[in-house]
Amino acid sequence: MKGLFISIEGPDGSGKSTQIENIRNFFADKNIEIVFTREPGGTPIGERIREIILDNSFKEMDYMTEAMLYAASRAQHVAQIIRPALEAGKVVVCDRFVDSSIAYQGYGRHLGEAVEVINSYAVKECMPDVTFLLKVDPNVGKTRIKANRETEDRLEHEKMAFHREVFEGYLELEKQYPGRIVGIDASMGIEEIRDEIYRKLEEIIK
Numbered sequence: 001m002k003g004l005f006i007s008i009e010g011p012d013g014s015g016k017s018t019q020i021e022n023i024r025n026f027f028a029d030k031n032i033e034i035v036f037t038r039e040p041g042g043t044p045i046g047e048r049i050r051e052i053i054l055d056n057s058f059k060e061m062d063y064m065t066e067a068m069l070y071a072a073s074r075a076q077h078v079a080q081i082i083r084p085a086l087e088a089g090k091v092v093v094c095d096r097f098v099d100s101s102i103a104y105q106g107y108g109r110h111l112g113e114a115v116e117v118i119n120s121y122a123v124k125e126c127m128p129d130v131t132f133l134l135k136v137d138p139n140v141g142k143t144r145i146k147a148n149r150e151t152e153d154r155l156e157h158e159k160m161a162f163h164r165e166v167f168e169g170y171l172e173l174e175k176q177y178p179g180r181i182v183g184i185d186a187s188m189g190i191e192e193i194r195d196e197i198y199r200k201l202e203e204i205i206k
């Protein structure tokens, strides 16, 4: 495919939103048009699925149901937005992608390899070229969320043990895909993190 596919990952409260703004600014300053999108969501169907997944009142949601809903949202997202954009040679920047499912559902929910299998049907080899992984200790992440927001969604509301496992999952992924995943210590200052991301982006677009 001709385009460039970038995803951004990290545990809840890793400062992902701030760095996404920086990535958008990076491309805007260079007059490079990007397709910015997010998961779960990114399409009208995906946004409806997102409402179901994050709804705090669905306490009964089975973990496999959850994993399949994320994958369903992703299948639509790849088919409708990501693949066509990449085929047209565009830069796609996606807030979370399949690594989130592997970390949250595979590790956090202990669904293991089933998550990879389900998602292989959803993405059909449409994988990011580069993934920025913001690494922050789950305790720090949780404190940041509490400080910034009054309510937590269904996933954020999970116990600390869950968030620890999600984080472990991310660290495993980083080891498994060193060529794709760029791990960044997100306990650094906002500007330092931004500079590290910008350095890598400069390298990529060269």
Ligand code: TYD
Residues within 6 Å of the ligand: 011, 012, 013, 016, 039, 040, 054, 070, 095, 096, 097, 098, 100, 101, 102, 104, 105, 153, 155, 156
């Ligand atoms: P969102 O509000 O987008 O959170 P954030 O700002 O942290 O990205 O909510 C997405 C939540 O869904 C977040 O807790 C991570 C979780 N998630 C999964 O568990 N699996 C997935 O495949 C994806 C994409 C997200």
